[in-house]
Amino acid sequence: MINITFPDGAVRQYAPGSSAMDIAKSISEGLARKVLAAEVDGEVWDATRPIDKDAKLKLLTWDDKGAKSTFWHSSAHLMAEALEALYPGVKLGIGPSIESGFYYDIDLGDRQIGEEDLAQIEAKMKELAKTGSTYTRKDVSKADAIQYFTEKQDEYKLELIDGLADGSITFYTQGNFTDLCRGPHIPNTSPIKAIKLTNIAGAYWRGDEKRKMLTRIYGITFPNQKELDEYLVLIEEAKKRDHRKLGKELELFAFSEKVGMGLPLWLPKGAMLRERLQNFLQGAQIERGYLPVVTPHIGSKQLYVTSGHWDKYGKDSFRPITTPQEGEEYMLKPMNCPHHCEIYKAQPRSYKDLPLRLAEFGTVYRYEQHGELHGLTRVRGFCQDDAHLFCRPDQVKEEFMKVIDLVLHVFRSLDFKDFTAQVSLRDPENPAKYIGTDENWVIAEQAIIESAEEKGLPYVIETGEAAFYGPKLDFMVKDALGRKWQLGTIQVDYNLPERFELEYVGSDNGRHRPVMIHRAPFGSLERFIAVLIEHCAGKFPLWLAPTQVKILPISDKFMEYAEEVNLKLRKAGIRTEMDDRNEKIGRKIRDTEMAKVPYMLVLGEKEAQDGTVAVRKQGQGDLGVQPIADVLAMLLEEVENKQ
RNA sequence: GCCAAAGUAGCUCAGCUGGUAGAGCAGCUGAUUUGUAAUCAGCAGGUCGGGGGUUCGAGUCCCUUCUUUGGCUCCA
Numbered sequence: 001m002i003n004i005t006f007p008d009g010a011v012r013q014y015a016p017g018s019s020a021m022d023i024a025k026s027i028s029e030g031l032a033r034k035v036l037a038a039e040v041d042g043e044v045w046d047a048t049r050p051i052d053k054d055a056k057l058k059l060l061t062w063d064d065k066g067a068k069s070t071f072w073h074s075s076a077h078l079m080a081e082a083l084e085a086l087y088p089g090v091k092l093g094i095g096p097s098i099e100s101g102f103y104y105d106i107d108l109g110d111r112q113i114g115e116e117d118l119a120q121i122e123a124k125m126k127e128l129a130k131t132g133s134t135y136t137r138k139d140v141s142k143a144d145a146i147q148y149f150t151e152k153q154d155e156y157k158l159e160l161i162d163g164l165a166d167g168s169i170t171f172y173t174q175g176n177f178t179d180l181c182r183g184p185h186i187p188n189t190s191p192i193k194a195i196k197l198t199n200i201a202g203a204y205w206r207g208d209e210k211r212k213m214l215t216r217i218y219g220i221t222f223p224n225q226k227e228l229d230e231y232l233v234l235i236e237e238a239k240k241r242d243h244r245k246l247g248k249e250l251e252l253f254a255f256s257e258k259v260g261m262g263l264p265l266w267l268p269k270g271a272m273l274r275e276r277l278q279n280f281l282q283g284a285q286i287e288r289g290y291l292p293v294v295t296p297h298i299g300s301k302q303l304y305v306t307s308g309h310w311d312k313y314g315k316d317s318f319r320p321i322t323t324p325q326e327g328e329e330y331m332l333k334p335m336n337c338p339h340h341c342e343i344y345k346a347q348p349r350s351y352k353d354l355p356l357r358l359a360e361f362g363t364v365y366r367y368e369q370h371g372e373l374h375g376l377t378r379v380r381g382f383c384q385d386d387a388h389l390f391c392r393p394d395q396v397k398e399e400f401m402k403v404i405d406l407v408l409h410v411f412r413s414l415d416f417k418d419f420t421a422q423v424s425l426r427d428p429e430n431p432a433k434y435i436g437t438d439e440n441w442v443i444a445e446q447a448i449i450e451s452a453e454e455k456g457l458p459y460v461i462e463t464g465e466a467a468f469y470g471p472k473l474d475f476m477v478k479d480a481l482g483r484k485w486q487l488g489t490i491q492v493d494y495n496l497p498e499r500f501e502l503e504y505v506g507s508d509n510g511r512h513r514p515v516m517i518h519r520a521p522f523g524s525l526e527r528f529i530a531v532l533i534e535h536c537a538g539k540f541p542l543w544l545a546p547t548q549v550k551i552l553p554i555s556d557k558f559m560e561y562a563e564e565v566n567l568k569l570r571k572a573g574i575r576t577e578m579d580d581r582n583e584k585i586g587r588k589i590r591d592t593e594m595a596k597v598p599y600m601l602v603l604g605e606k607e608a609q610d611g612t613v614a615v616r617k618q619g620q621g622d623l624g625v626q627p628i629a630d631v632l633a634m635l636l637e638e639v640e641n642k643q
Numbered sequence: 644g645c646c647a648a649a650g651u652a653g654c655u656c657a658g659c660u661g662g663u664a665g666a667g668c669a670g671c672u673g674a675u676u677u678g679u680a681a682u683c684a685g686c687a688g689g690u691c692g693g694g695g696g697u698u699c700g701a702g703u704c705c706c707u708u709c710u711u712u713g714g715c716u717c718c719a
Contacts, residue, residue, distance in 0.1 A: 103714095115648065201714030202646020209716045213646055216714070244712095248654085257692085257710055313719055335719055369644055369717060378718080467719065486718090518719095555676040582676075590680035604678055614679080622679055 003054040017050040021187060024059050034061040036186045037070040044070060046137055046184040062223055067186075072097035074135060074174075074185045075125075075192055075221040076104050081177035082124035083217075087111060092179070093156045093205055093214050099482065100231075101220030105203055107156065108215055118197040121217070129192040133175040135185035142166035145180060156205065156214075194228035195221045241480040243533040244375040250538050250546070250596065252529075253376065262373040262380035264526060269546035274383075274525050276544055278361055281385055281521060284409060288402065290359040290387055295339035297363060301329040306499055307338040308435055312468055318367050336362035337493075337518060340388040341500040344514075349504040354514060355391035355399050361525070362386050376530035377485050383525045389517040390502065393443075396515050400451040400473075400490060403519045407475055407488040408455075410521040413642050414532060415541070419487070421457040422474045423448055427464030434468050440494035445471045447492060469495040475523075480534040487523040487531060492516075539596045539618065543639045550597045551578045552588045554604035561608040565601060565628060572632055574639075593618060599635065 001013040004023060014023055020038030024031050024047070038047050039058040044066040051057070060067035076095035083090050083106060093105030140148070142161065148171075149157040157180050161169065172181040174189055186192075196219060203216040222228040239245070247253045252270030259265060266274060282292070301320050304310040313334065320329040333339065340358050349356065363383045372378055391399050411419060425445050426434050434441070448471055452459045459473070466472060475488035493516040496502075506512045522528035532540075542548055549569060553562040562578060569576045577597070579588045585602060592600050602614040606625070613631055615623040 112647090199713055200647060203715045204645075207716070209645070213715075215646075218714080255711095261710070307719090309719060316717085317719095337719085364719090366719075371644065371646095371715085372717065373711095469719080491719095552679090554678055557676070584675095584677050584682060585679060586677090587681055588679090593680055600679085602679065606678090616679065 002051065004051070005054075005056045007056075007058050014051075016052050019050050020045065020047040020057060020059055023057065031059065035059050036061060036067040036191065037064075037184055039064075039066055044184050046135070046187070048134075048187050049137060049184070069097040070184050071186055071191070071223070072102040072221060074189070075195070075219065076102040077135070077172065077174060077177060077179055077181070077185065078125050078129060078189055078192060078221075079121065079197070079217065079219060080104050080106075080179060081128055081175055082121050084177060085128070086121060086124055087113075091154045091156055094160070095179075098218075101198065101218060103216050103218045105156075105205070105214040105216050107212070113200065113215065115200060118200065118217070122195050122197050122219075125192075125195050128175055129189045129195070131175060132188045132190035134188040135172050135174045137183055137185075138171045138173065140169050140171050142169055145169050145171070148178070149180070191223050192221050193223055194225045195219065196228055196232065235481075238480040238482075241534045241537045242375075243377075243479075243530040246533050246538040247376065247530075250533075252533070252546075260380070261370070262368060262378070264376055264379055264381070270529070273540070273544055273546055274529060277522070277525060277529070278385070280413070281410060282359075282361075284406060285357075285359050285387065288357075288406060289355075290357040293340065293343055293358045293360050295333075295336060295343070295360060295362060297333055297365075298330040299333050299339060301331055303338045303342070304331055304334075307341070307496060308469070308499055309334065309338070316367055318365055332365040333362070334364050334366045336360055336364065336384060336386045337388055337496055337516070338500070340386075341496055341502060341516075344388075344390055344502050345500065349390075349502075349514070351392060351504055351506045351512070354504060355389050355395050356514075357387055357389045359385075359387035376526040377479065379526055382527070385520050385522040385525060385528075387519055389519065390497070390504075390514040391517065392504075392506075392512070393515050396444075396492065396517065397447045397451055399517055400447060400492070401455060403490045403517065403521075404451060404455045404457065404473070407490070407519075407521045410488070411475070414535075416477060416531075416535065419475050419477045421452060421459035422465070422476050422486075423452060423459050423461045424465035424467070424472045424474060425461060425463050426466040426471065430464070434466065436469060436495040436498070441471070444492040444494060448473050448490075467491060469493050477531050477535075479531060485527060485531060487528055488521045489519065489523055491518040493518055539598070541643055542598050542635070543642050545596075545598050546575070547577045547595070547597045548575045548639075549577075549599045549601060549635065550592045550595075551576055552585060552592065552600055552602050553578075553580065554585050554602065556580065556582065558603050558605070558608050562603050565603060565613060568628060569632060569635075572636060574632070574635055589616065601631070 002016050003011050004014055005011050021032060021035060024035045035047050037060040038045050039060055040051060040055050044060070062068065073096060076097065080092055080095055087108060089109060091107040093107065095104030096102065142164065145161050146158060149161065160180060170182060171178050172183055172185055198218045198220060201216045202213045204213050205211040220231065222231065250269065251267050252273065253267055254265045256265060298321070301310060317334055318332050320331050322329050343358055344356065361383055363381060365381045368378055368380050389399050426441060452473060470491050470493040472489055472491035474486045476484050477487050478484055497513050497516050502514050503511045504514055551562050551566050553559055559580060566576050566578050579592065581588065589600060596618060598618050600616040602616060607613055612625045612627050614625045615631055617623055
């Protein structure tokens, strides 16, 4: 007998070779019907796979993450079966589950399919799912695996098998479909009841742009139609938060074909919002000993040859501009660091001057690939809330930790709770990608990991994601549709000080090289605001709202009083607008609600007589009549507390 | 850059197999003077993304180009 330990600590004995499904059945038939997979000693297994030795077991049902990914992975196989049935000869790449759903990469040869074909594939999937075919696992030798896919003429699978060790290869079969697959899978196809193929896209084989582009079909499935419907509603709701839609509706920013793609135009409301964020961070930075600097939008090409950026990114930059007479070459600045290095060099520096923290809201221009542009999150001209900290090697860690504190202060102030920290290290396999000495890389990577640890940041390590000049710590946030974007970033750089020959005089009267830390808590104002808009669905906190209060006179008889209230608020620094249209109050309220203005003050005969205002809060309705002074105090307090 | 799709009034969208471009909202004008999510009427508004072609005739069919969207690749 083997001992099976359940999550609650209970231990029960079963015959060796019992599967999780057998065990579930021994507990209750109802439970067994819901089991999709099992976690055996921390690893997700097929519920039907025999367990031979003592193990910890957790039965996974739809609500478990591991069950969902198994369910979706099995759905990918089901889709592949449908595709083979509909398009004989189709070749298959890979078909994993993803955060929400699954995809399969396929090569259709000369055939082309489009969105209109998805319904047919869905129908086929449903038909196949109903048969309730079991997913069966089979160990295969490498030779047999190669033979199977050679006969099937699927070069993609053969390439995958090529990278696998003999003895570790498994096939899974359901119905007429067999796939090279590590598993696990759900017991059979029947729980897959609701199916939606969401989109179709191209994807390079193995993510390599030099290789063939396959057709990727994305989909999502659920055990019942209701959950699918709910999911689709959720997606629709998320689309309403899209910053591109809200940016237009709330008159924050615009794009123009004539100005050029990826070059945002900030409308007055957006510009003021941006300015407030900038002032907020500026204030926090001044408190923390940062010094403002200003540098031009262009710099001579030589500056970037010195920095190494020309070599690395020259080909992928906007081309240099030249002076008409002398032919001198200048670049639109793609980053601010080289300019800041020259500011450092403008004066002799002592160890007593360090750390020197030079900050600039600097606009930079980068050539981003056409297809990569995306609203405000990926643009060609953007403003970095940049600063470069020049410090002694022994100050790196402390400065790094202070920056983490600043980033967290910014995130907290804007109620960003859902972020992940990502530590990007170099790829040890590919040292040629990076510049700088091995020793410095080790020191810098160590400093970052230690800082993250000591600050208690939950972080993930991404090997090979470092910048070419140094490792970094990025703060990643998701947009409304779940796409991940990098906002705040902190990067250690031992390289630029070297290239620019930056020095300071130490207490020993000798010359030493400072270390540089690049950092931007927002990342860029454009991207930050994009995420902020989606985060709050356009309902900005009072201190950021473009219009904080809208004054709504019931009719133009009360215009005089409305003007008086308006003036009072404005004098106190509240951003107001007045709706003096000849409209009914219901209409004015509706329009103001939809414009997401935080507060409305309704003014009529009663209010004019008593010197009061009827307060209405966006999304919350009528708050009742109050004296102006009270309302003003309430508003000012809310602004002060950044709520 | 690559794969796929879309582009009709300021916005949201209709326009069947080719036969002179349409609605709602927004805008303007007028009436209405209004009490917590849309008052009524009238007017104006478009080289149907740009260019080329097929046709007696193109928003509709074909080619090309630009932009946008969803992905892929890239991201100092």
